Amino acid sequence: MIKILPGEKISALDKRHLELTGQKGIELMEQAAKAFSSWFCKNFDSKNSIIIWCGAGNNGGDGFAIARILKEKGFTVSLIECFEPSDNLSTDCEINRNRILESIRSSKWRGQIPESSIAIDAFLGVGLKGTLRNEARDKIKAFNSQEAIKVSVDIPSGLKAEGVAGSDVVLSDYTISFAQPKLSLLLPENEFCVGDLKVLDIGIDSRSYHDFQSDFYFLQKQDVKTRHKLFHRFSHKGDFGKIMLVGGGAGKVGAILLSGESALRTGSGLVFLNVNSSEILITQIGLREAMTSIEKFPRLDGFDAIGIGPGWGMGNREEQLEYFLNMAKCPLVLDADALNLIGENPALWNLIPVKTILTPHLKEFDRLAGESSDQLERWAKAKELAVKFKAIIVLKGANSLISLPDGRQVFNSSGTQFMATAGAGDVLTGMLTSLLGQGYSPENAALCGVFHHGLAGELAGKRFGRGTIARDIIKAIPMTFSELGIS
Ligand SMILES: NC(=O)C1=CN([C@@H]2O[C@H](COP(=O)(O)OP(=O)(O)OC[C@H]3O[C@@H](n4cnc5c(N)ncnc54)[C@H](O)[C@@H]3O)[C@@H](O)[C@H]2O)[C@H](O)CC1
Numbered sequence: 318m319i320k321i322l323p324g325e326k327i328s329a330l331d332k333r334h335l336e337l338t339g340q341k342g343i344e345l346m347e348q349a350a351k352a353f354s355s356w357f358c359k360n361f362d363s364k365n366s367i368i369i370w371c372g373a374g375n376n377g378g379d380g381f382a383i384a385r386i387l388k389e390k391g392f393t394v395s396l397i398e399c400f401e402p403s404d405n406l407s408t409d410c411e412i413n414r415n416r417i418l419e420s421i422r423s424s425k426w427r428g429q430i431p432e433s434s435i436a437i438d439a440f441l442g443v444g445l446k447g448t449l450r451n452e453a454r455d456k457i458k459a460f461n462s463q464e465a466i467k468v469s470v471d472i473p474s475g476l477k478a479e480g481v482a483g484s485d486v487v488l489s490d491y492t493i494s495f496a497q498p499k500l501s502l503l504l505p506e507n508e509f510c511v512g513d514l515k516v517l518d519i520g521i522d523s524r525s526y527h528d529f530q531s532d533f534y535f536l537q538k539q540d541v542k543t544r545h546k547l548f549h550r551f552s553h554k555g556d557f558g559k560i561m562l563v564g565g566g567a568g569k570v571g572a573i574l575l576s577g578e579s580a581l582r583t584g585s586g587l588v589f590l591n592v593n594s595s596e597i598l599i600t601q602i603g604l605r606e607a608m609t610s611i612e613k614f615p616r617l618d619g620f621d622a623i624g625i626g627p628g629w630g631m632g633n634r635e636e637q638l639e640y641f642l643n644m645a646k647c648p649l650v651l652d653a654d655a656l657n658l659i660g661e662n663p664a665l666w667n668l669i670p671v672k673t674i675l676t677p678h679l680k681e682f683d684r685l686a687g688e689s690s691d692q693l694e695r696w697a698k699a700k701e702l703a704v705k706f707k708a709i710i711v712l713k714g715a716n717s718l719i720s721l722p723d724g725r726q727v728f729n730s731s732g733t734q735f736m737a738t739a740g741a742g743d744v745l746t747g748m749l750t751s752l753l754g755q756g757y758s759p760e761n762a763a764l765c766g767v768f769h770h771g772l773a774g775e776l777a778g779k780r781f782g783r784g785t786i787a788r789d790i791i792k793a794i795p796m797t798f799s800e801l802g803i804s
C-alpha cells in the first residue's frame with residue numbers, strides 16, 4: 318500500500334526517487350504529464366478545444382508538457398501563462414515551456430479568457446505556501462467563471478495538500494492527482510472543489526517511500542490481490558466457512574437478506590440467518606440458499622465468523638449483544654443496530670473481542686464516538702478507538718477509511734456515488750463476515766472486503782447508473798474476483 322505523505326514532503330520524495338533511479342526531474346514530470354494525458358484521452362474526445370492555465374512552478378511545468386502531448390494527439394490546445402516575465406520559473410517548468418510547439422496559441426494572463434470546452438488547471442500544485450496572493454485570487458476567480466468542464470492537475474489551485482478549502486479555490490469537475498491522493502482531496506468538506514478524484518501512478522519507485530513516516534495509506538487494486546486466499550482443486554466445503562448473520566427484526570428483514578446473499582456471492586459455504594421469530598417464514602422464502610434460526614441466544618460453537626446488526630432493531634437487544642460479545646469464539650463484524658447499542662451503552666466497548674470489525678457510517682460513527690466538528694476530527698477519533706480497543710473500524714463513505722489496531726489508517730480507492738443507496742452497507746457486512754469465515758485474517762478481510770465492495774459498486778454503477786440498488790451490487794460481487802484474476 319502506498320503511503321500518503323504530507324504536501325511538504327512531496328518534493329523530498331521526488332528527490333529520493335531521482336537518487337534511487339538516476340532519473341532526471343524533467344523525466345519524472347514527463348511521466349506525470351503522459352499519465353495525465355492518457356487518462357484525458359480515454360475520457361474526452363479530441364474534438365474538444367482545451368485551454369490550459371499554467372503557473373510558474375512544477376504544476377505549471379506539468380501543464381506545458383500536457384499541452385504539448387495533447388496537441389500531438391489532435392486536440393486544439395491554447396495556453397494561458399499565469400505569471401509575469403519577471404517571475405522565476407522552476408527549472409523544469411522553463412524546459413517544458415521552451416518545448417511548446419509553435420502551433421499552440423499562448424497568451425499572457427490579461428483578464429480575458431478565450432472560449433474552450435475544457436479548462437485544465439495547472440496553475441498551483443502542492444507548492445502553494447502561506448496565504449494566497451491577491452493576483453492569484455483573481456486568476457482563480459477567472460478560471461472558475463469559464464463555462465467549461467474543469468480538470469485540475471494534481472490538486473485544485475488554491476487548495477493546500479492538507480486541510481479544508483477556503484473560498485479562493487478552483488472548482489473542478491475532476492482532479493487528477495499524481496502518485497498518491499493528498500489528504501485534503503479525501504475530505505468530504507472539499508468535494509465541492511475536488512469533483513471526481515482519480516489518482517495516477519507516475520512511476521515513483523516504491524523504495525522512495527521507505528524513508529518517510531506516515532500512518533495514512535492508500536489501498537489500490539494491486540494491493541488487494543496478494544491478500545486473498547486462493548482456492549484450488551483440493552479445496553473442500555469447510556474451507557469456505559460456516560457463518561451466522563444476526564439481524565432481521567420486524568419490518569427490516571430485507572437488511573439481513575441482503576447481507577446473507579452477499580456472503581453467499583462472496584463464497585461462503587454455509588450461511589445461517591438468525592432473525593426475529595415473526596420473520597422466519599419470510600426469511601426462508603427470501604433466501605433459499607440460507608438456513609435460518611430464531612433463538613435469541615443460539616449456540617455459537619461451530620461458526621467460523623458472525624456478523625451482527627443489519628435490520629436488528631435496538632429494543633431489548635442489549636442482553637443479546639452482550640451474549641454474542643461474551644460467548645463468540647470466532648471473529649465478529651458489528652454493524653448498524655449493534656453499533657447503535659454500543660453508542661447508547663459505551664460500557665459494551667470493553668466486551669468487544671480484539672480485531673472485531675466495526676462498520677459505522679458517518680451517523681453511526683458519531684453515535685459511537687460523539688459528535689465531531691469535521692471529518693479530520695472523525696479520522697482522529699477512529700484511530701484512537703481502533704488503537705485503544707484493538708478493533709478494526711471501517712468508517713464508510715466515499716474513500717472509506719479503515720483504521721487498524723496498530724494505528725495505520727487506510728483509505729479505499731474503489732467505489733462510486735451510485736453506492737449511496739439503501740442496503741449497500743448490509744452488503745458490506747455480508748462480504749466481510751464471509752471473508753472472515755473463509756479464514757482471512759481480520760485485517761485482510763477488512764481490506765479485501767472494502768475494496769471488493771467498492772469495485773462491485775463500480776461495476777453495478779456502470780450498468781445501472783443512478784438506478785443502482787443494493788441487489789445490483791450483490792450480483793456484481795463474483796465479477797470483482799474475475800476482474801482481479803482471483804479464483
Ligand atoms: N511526485 C509528484 O507528485 C510530482 C509532482 N509534480 C508536480 O509538481 C507540483 C509541485 O510543484 P512545485 O514547483 O513544488 O510547486 P507548485 O507548482 O505547486 O507551486 C509553486 C508556484 O506557486 C506559487 N505560490 C506559492 N505560494 C503562493 C501563494 N501563497 N500565492 C500565490 N502563489 C503562490 C509560487 O510562486 C510558484 O510559482 C505538484 O503539484 C505536481 O503538479 C512534478 O511534475 C512531478 C512529480
Ligand SMILES: [K+]
Nearest residue numbers: 438441472474
Ligand atoms: K492545479
